[in-house]
Amino acid sequence: MMNKLIFGRYIPGDSVIHHMDPRAKLLLSFYFIGIIFIANNWLTYLLLFAFTFLAITLSGVKWSFFINGVKPLIWLILFTVVLQILFSASGGHVYWHWGIITISQLGLINGAYIFCRFVLIIFMSTLLTLTTPPLELSDAIEYILMPLKAVHFPVYEVALMLSIALRFVPTLMDETEKIMNAQRARGVDFGEGNIFQQMRAVVPLLIPLFVSSFNRAEDLATAMEARGYQGGEGRSKFRILKWHARDSWATVSFAVLTAALIFLRA
Amino acid sequence: MSPIIDVEHLNYRYPQQPADELTLRDVSFSIAAGEWVAIVGHNGSGKSTLAKNINGLLAPASGTITVDGQVLAEDTVWDIRRKIGMVFQNPDNQFVGATVADDVAFGLENQGVSREEMLTRVPAALKQVNMQDFATREPARLSGGQKQRVALAGMIAARPQILILDEATSMLDPRGREEVLATIRQMKAASDLTVLSITHDIDEAASANRILVVNDGQLKEEGTPAEIFKHGEDLIKMGLDMPYAERLKAALKRQNVQVPATYLTEKGMADWLWQLRSNK
Structure with missing residues (x-):
């Protein structure tokens, strides 16, 4: 029962996404969360969804896993969306008004956008954890933390x-x-x-x-x-990460996506 | 032959012990290169402490330990640890790597062996312990015997001259134990390995060339397995489980059957039994 909770997350597979460098996957996932905030109209959100669906299709992981990823958070998402609808700055046509609570056209649209953001972020991070074994993620984190060695971080x-x-x-x-x-x-x-x-x-x-x-x-x-462990210095590494052409292509596709978002945003 | 391990007048006291109480008292022995020596004794007799002193995991109160010509001291301890591979009791608590191959490579990484070298040594070591199909497995999906064989593969890859087994088979089922012992015998045949095994297991002790009996922190006795196993029921007092043939002999003796005084293997016992009546 508990095994499924934490360790059932990685789904072994043989897709392009599975074979990507974990550093690329980790960094691009974070980058994706960043560029979501560029989107501000229907077209840009549609583009982001299309991109996410493409990535999920490429991974070959079943859709149900992603829906299940959203489920535990659905109440939190709905709560945030409702707050956004009721209390955000009003604009456009006002449907209903009571004290500080306003349901307006703009509020509804904002709520829908927030919902989309949540779903996109959850889908992308679920894709990361479903296609990357935890060990590879820890290797990627090690690599990303490397600059901190300069300040004697172990x-x-x-x-x-x-x-x-x-x-x-x-x-x-x-x-x-x-x-x-x-x-x-x-x-x-x-x-x-x-x-x-x-x-x-x-x-x-x-x-x-x-x-x-x-x-x-x-x-x-x-x-x-x-077995001779004397701390990290002077050790060699058995497991290494390899950056392949596919990782460069993934990065390029994110750059193109960013450009398209900036072009299409209102 | 010059001894590969030489222990002289070793005394050891745990920090929390009172000054007049010693875990090891005046222990001296030496082991020749290529020998297989078993150390037997009760729980708490100090045999594990002895093993940990030999590779410097514990520092003796007094006495000298010489390994392959080097006297154990603070500046030689890492050199000496390279020469000694140590396999411990609990298969789970010595598995460092996240996968089988990673664990085998751990000792090599510590020595700073190049990756190219590791890529040849790790699979070769796994093949030798017959675990090559499990290289990418996680430890949770292995049996105890398999984990101990991975630990042995780690030793093979690091190429030590001495292998110390600190009750390495005691937590395994009979099948796992046999697999591990067979692997050790095969490792010993493949290279001129010196084996020091700390054990309660009679089969493991019987594989040795020589047995040292430790009791209450002192070396009580030493001899070949045949000599030691003659003690019959006293073996239990020494901390060994008595072999089946010896238990049978003791039982026959109680029935006033004349039994040979020498140690018999199970097969020897069977041979003697079926001739017992026909000789009369």
């Missing part, structure tokens, strides 16, 4: 920490499951009773998990030292 250590953390997620999940079963056998009810009872039920789960995590950490540190 980039290698942070990257190793990130990769070890990712590697231990399934191990700790298994362990949690085991401890839960062991505590259930002793009569602890998980997920029952009021909120305080539920919180109290978590304590006999967290304490053994903490203790065992510290033991694991100590064992792992010993094993790393025995």
Whole structure:
């Protein structure tokens, strides 16, 4: 159950998007979030949607995954949209007015735009996490953080920490499951009773998990030292990232998209 | 042959222990290159502490440790660790890499081995432990025995002269244990590896050329497996699980059957059993 929550996100595949350099994917996803704010009319939003749909089609990932990505956030989105409709600066034809609450033509249009922005951002970031294994993402983050070495930020250590953390997620999940079963056998009810009872039920789960995590950490540190780990400096790298032509093409297509957006915006 | 590991008058005390209490007391022994030595003893007898002293994971209170001609000290510890590969008890807690290939490469990355070199050494090492089809797998999808074999592949790739197994098979099921032991035997046959295995497992101890018995921080006894296994039921006191043939012998002895005093393997025991009545 918990496995699906976090780790079910990466969908292995063989598409162009899957094979892209994770640095390109990460940076372009962030860039996309930036250029969404250039759009300010129907045509530009339509263009952004077309672009997103093209990217999703290229990835070969099923549509349902993207719809599911929006679902948990739908209330937050609707709440924001409603606020936008009711309280934003009024303009155009006013349909309804009461105190500070106004429903106007402009407000409705703004609300629709905000909804589009949310959906676009969620689709694109879902595309990133669905097509990139967590390990590659951590490699990409290491690379992007590299300039921080100039201010003595321990980039290698942070990257190793990130990769070890990712590697231990399934191990700790298994362990949690085991401890839960062991505590259930002793009569602890998980997920029952009021909120305080539920919180109290978590304590006999967290304490053994903490203790065992510290033991694991100590064992792992010993094993790393025995294998000659002396910190990040002077290490060579086994896993490297390769920038391919397709990554350059993706960058170019984003540049073209930006130009088109600027040209078409009102 | 000159010894590859030489331990002289080693004393060790954990920082939290009182001054007059030692975990290791005056331990001395030496191991020749290419030898397979098993260290047996109870839980808490100090055998793991001994192993961690040899590659400098713990610093002795007094005594000298010489590995391949180098005396263990602060400035030689990293050189010595390169010569020693160490496999620990818990398969999960020594798996550093996010995938099998990454974990095998971890030790090489630490040594600053070039990527080209790693790309040949890592697959070769995985092939030797028969894990080549799992190179991109994540540790969560491997069995305990497979994880320990990956750990061994990490050792093969780093090419140490000495392999220390700190109860490396104790958390595995019988099949995983057999796979790991077979891999170690094969590694030993492929190169002139010195193996030091800390174990409760009688099969692992029986694979050794020599057994050291540690009790209460002291070296109590040493001898060939045949010599040590003669102790029969006393083996349990030494921290070993008694072999099946020895348990059978002890049971026969209680039934007043004349049993040979020498150690018998299971096959030897069977041979002796079926001749037992016909000789009379």
